[in-house]
Amino acid sequence: MRSIRAAATGAVILSLALAASACGGGSSTGGGSNDSPKELTYWASNQGASIEIDKKVLQPELDKFEKETGIKVKLEVVPWSDLLNRILTATTSGQGPDVLNIGNTWSASLQATGALLPWDAKNFDKIGGKDRFVDSALGSTGVEGQDPAAVPLYSMAYALYYNKQMFADAGIDGPPATWDELIAAGKKLSKDGKWGIGAEGSNPSENIHHAFVFAKQHGADFFTADGKADFTGDGAVTAVKQYVDLMAKDKIIAPGNAEYAQNQSVSDFAKGRTGMLLWQSASANLKSQGMSEDAYGIAPVPVQSGTPGPGRQVNSMVAGINLAVFKNTDNLDGATEFVKFMTSDAEQKVLNTAYGSIPPVKAAQEDAAFNSPANAVLKDTLAKSAVALPQVSNESQFETAVGTAIKELFADAAGGREVTTDSVKAALTKAQQQMPKK
Amino acid sequence: MRKSSPGAARGPRRRPGRIRRIGLPYLLLLPALLLELLVHLVPMVIGIVMSFKELTQFYIRDWGTAPWAGFDNYSVSVDFDAPVGKALLDSFLVTIAFTLLSVGLCWLIGTAAAVFMQDTFRGRGLLRALFLVPYALPVYAAVITWVFMFQHDNGLVNHVLHDQLGITDKPSFWLIGDNSFIALLTVSVWKGWPFAFLIVMAGLQNIPRELYEAASLDGAGMLQQVRRITLPSLRPVNQVLVLVLFLWTFNDFNTPYVMFGKTAPEAADLISVHIYQASFVTWDFGTGSAMSVLLLLFLLAVTGVYLALTSRGRRTAS
Numbered sequence: 001m002r003s004i005r006a007a008a009t010g011a012v013i014l015s016l017a018l019a020a021s022a023c024g025g026g027s028s029t030g031g032g033s034n035d036s037p038k039e040l041t042y043w044a045s046n047q048g049a050s051i052e053i054d055k056k057v058l059q060p061e062l063d064k065f066e067k068e069t070g071i072k073v074k075l076e077v078v079p080w081s082d083l084l085n086r087i088l089t090a091t092t093s094g095q096g097p098d099v100l101n102i103g104n105t106w107s108a109s110l111q112a113t114g115a116l117l118p119w120d121a122k123n124f125d126k127i128g129g130k131d132r133f134v135d136s137a138l139g140s141t142g143v144e145g146q147d148p149a150a151v152p153l154y155s156m157a158y159a160l161y162y163n164k165q166m167f168a169d170a171g172i173d174g175p176p177a178t179w180d181e182l183i184a185a186g187k188k189l190s191k192d193g194k195w196g197i198g199a200e201g202s203n204p205s206e207n208i209h210h211a212f213v214f215a216k217q218h219g220a221d222f223f224t225a226d227g228k229a230d231f232t233g234d235g236a237v238t239a240v241k242q243y244v245d246l247m248a249k250d251k252i253i254a255p256g257n258a259e260y261a262q263n264q265s266v267s268d269f270a271k272g273r274t275g276m277l278l279w280q281s282a283s284a285n286l287k288s289q290g291m292s293e294d295a296y297g298i299a300p301v302p303v304q305s306g307t308p309g310p311g312r313q314v315n316s317m318v319a320g321i322n323l324a325v326f327k328n329t330d331n332l333d334g335a336t337e338f339v340k341f342m343t344s345d346a347e348q349k350v351l352n353t354a355y356g357s358i359p360p361v362k363a364a365q366e367d368a369a370f371n372s373p374a375n376a377v378l379k380d381t382l383a384k385s386a387v388a389l390p391q392v393s394n395e396s397q398f399e400t401a402v403g404t405a406i407k408e409l410f411a412d413a414a415g416g417r418e419v420t421t422d423s424v425k426a427a428l429t430k431a432q433q434q435m436p437k438k
Numbered sequence: 439m440r441k442s443s444p445g446a447a448r449g450p451r452r453r454p455g456r457i458r459r460i461g462l463p464y465l466l467l468l469p470a471l472l473l474e475l476l477v478h479l480v481p482m483v484i485g486i487v488m489s490f491k492e493l494t495q496f497y498i499r500d501w502g503t504a505p506w507a508g509f510d511n512y513s514v515s516v517d518f519d520a521p522v523g524k525a526l527l528d529s530f531l532v533t534i535a536f537t538l539l540s541v542g543l544c545w546l547i548g549t550a551a552a553v554f555m556q557d558t559f560r561g562r563g564l565l566r567a568l569f570l571v572p573y574a575l576p577v578y579a580a581v582i583t584w585v586f587m588f589q590h591d592n593g594l595v596n597h598v599l600h601d602q603l604g605i606t607d608k609p610s611f612w613l614i615g616d617n618s619f620i621a622l623l624t625v626s627v628w629k630g631w632p633f634a635f636l637i638v639m640a641g642l643q644n645i646p647r648e649l650y651e652a653a654s655l656d657g658a659g660m661l662q663q664v665r666r667i668t669l670p671s672l673r674p675v676n677q678v679l680v681l682v683l684f685l686w687t688f689n690d691f692n693t694p695y696v697m698f699g700k701t702a703p704e705a706a707d708l709i710s711v712h713i714y715q716a717s718f719v720t721w722d723f724g725t726g727s728a729m730s731v732l733l734l735l736f737l738l739a740v741t742g743v744y745l746a747l748t749s750r751g752r753r754t755a756s
Contacts, residue, residue, distance in 0.1 A: 081699070081700075085718055088498070088718065088721065091498055091499050092498045092499070092501070092723075094499075109495060109721075112495050112496055113495050113496065113498055113499050114496075114499050114500075115499050201614075202613075202614065202699075204701060254591075255590070255611075256589075256590040256591040256609075258590075258611065258614055259589065259590055259611065259613050259614050261699065393495065393496075396721065397719070397720050397721065400700075400701070400719045400720070401719075401720075403701075404701045407614075407701060408614075408703070408704070410614075411611065411614035411615045411703065412615075414590075414611055414614065414615070415611055415614075415615045415616075430521065433520075433521035433522075434521060434522070434525075434720065435720075436494060436720060436721075436722055
């Protein structure tokens with residue numbers, strides 16, 4: 001009898017303990033603190049050809065930072081497929097990193113959640129002032145008129161990469177400057193199992209980047225001036241159709257590209273299966289896939305006619321990575337210190353060289369390392385003919401909705417179904433209906 | 439905190455030992471009950487609360503401040519004339535078709551294999567082990583292998599169907615477009631039938647051999663034996679098996695997610711991924727939760743009706 005009573009008492013105590021612990025936990029949703037000044041957690045985005053390469057690039061720099069400040073940085077490189085979800089989960093739970101990389105196009109969407117530390121003048125002063133950064137990069141850090149949600153870290157732009165040998169074999173003189181020339185070149189290249197140009201048909205973000213540039217070239221936009229979704233205007237429809245037609249009508253993209261979403265188009269280009277590639281800062285990636293720098297040329301992305309510039313002559317989005325501080329950080333001073341370190345002239349040179357990107361910091365950009373012909377194209381594009389994706393709170397939803405619509409249009413094209421103005425418009429109408437009402 | 443048992447009210451002095459004996463099981467169950475609350479019921483209740491809130495990107499950081507939405511999220515989800523509701527309905531119908539086909543095929547293949555493997559023959563143990571491999575493999579590794587096989591350019595499936603057998607005039611797309619339904623079904627059945635096989639095989643062990651012997655003496659053939667002896671004897675096993683397979687398949691998230699990522703093709707847009715997309719991709723967790731609650735109600739109703747029907751059938755049978 002005694003043992004039964006003991007067991008019962010034990011059971012009651014155990015359950016009370018469980019109930020008590022269930023009530024604990026939870027998180028504070030207030031601002032940051034400095035409770036743990038000697039440690040930082042940093043989520044880096046995957047910039048190199050693999051996560052391992054990123055760790056090799058970043059770890060020595062983080063060690064340098066620890067030596068200077070005594071703050072240990074715990075690094076986690078998060079793949080692109082997970083990054084936004086991880087940030088959303090961290091936002092919802094309040095349990096996240098101290099410092100993190102975000103795709104610069106997400107800035108406005110994440111800004112709306114209030115999870116990121118706003119970079120007001122006071123915070124910018126701590127890292128040397130806002131005017132250290134180039135304007136095009138600052139244009140993709142949040143809604144205009146609000147304090148930026150993040151600080152530019154790496155800048156990138158789209159360029160046209162072309163295989164010199166394949167161009168010579170096909171008798172093409174030089175890189176195409178207009179889309180008509182690109183299609184003509186593509187048709188010459190598309191034979192014997194080889195193809196004109198690659199695409200990541202199943203990657204919504206990649207689709208968006210191209211559709212956005214095509215839309216700009218047709219004088220269209222995907223959002224109205226007051227931030228409402230406007231996907232079905234004539235310009236937007238023409239733009240999306242022109243992009244998908246590279247596969248559907250012009251047949252210079254291999255149908256198999258419709259299911260690409262893991263950067264297979266970069267491998268195809270590196271292995272000489274396609275003659276052209278539209279990509280942002282591909283040099284480091286191509287090198288790691290064994291393509292030597294002499295084998296390919298870099299030219300600006302084509303325009304409808306004329307030369308790249310502002311307005312309808314835009315030929316790239318402002319691509320890049322921003323560095324943000326999570327508002328719930330328990331090491332606010334350390335996090336700011338880390339942002340200062342990562343955006344310092346010296347670190348900017350090291351990191352952007354390793355990743356083949358352009359520093360968004362003016363002083364670092366002047367360095368000779370970023371004046372090679374390849375970087376000159378990217379730098380020129382960023383300075384003259386690149387536009388930031390819409391800085392509206394629904395940007396992230398737009399990327400998915402329209403990006404997925406284009407993915408389905410590519411699937412139609414690959415499956416031999418006709419892609420018409422009507423079918424494009426229908427797909428975009430559906431995408432627009434999926435957007436949040438508020 | 440002390441639990442009083444029902445016996446306590448009637449006669450506290452009469453049989454003190456009995457009170458303890460009745461109270462004790464409840465006490466011992468208490469930790470399990472609390473854990474159950476913690477692990478299952480609390481998230482469910484939170485989900486239900488979320489479904490009544492306007493939980494968009496502006497409120498997720500501190501969702502105590504999210505305004506109450508009343509039944510707005512529900513009316514959006516079930517308004518089948520509007521795009522969100524229509525997409526949900528389409529996804530629901532795809533899921534129903536997929537689940538019925540998958541469960542049916544899993545059961546058929548599993549049962550057939552179990553019946554054929556009932557008699558001893560050389561290599562039976564090896565075959566049994568081999569059949570269970572898909573069930574034992576980690577889901578991710580298995581499904582990603584299928585994804586490689588289904589690839590358009592270098593996939594094994596197209597290599598066999600197109601290059602070697604010449605059944606299709608050109609390589610087909612399996613991961614995008616309408617064929618994705620077939621691809622998803624194939625993987626689901628491949629992954630699910632070993633479980634049916636395992637359960638039916640266990641059920642078969644309980645059927646006395648004498649029944650078959652008597653039947654064959656009476657001149658019943660193989661098919662007759664299966665129809666008159668095997669299937670009726672397996673009835674209770676099948677009832678549970680079909681229900682479990684149905685719930686698993688209907689709710690399966692891993693297979694479509696690994697195969698298609700966040701944006702599944704319409705033909706293979708299963709409801710679990712659809713709801714995930716409705717929450718995470720549009721950052722509208724209120725509507726996502728409302729859809730989940732609707733799904734929960736549907737599955738509860740199906741399970742309830744199924745159990746009521748089958749148990750009535752069992753009662754009349756006995």
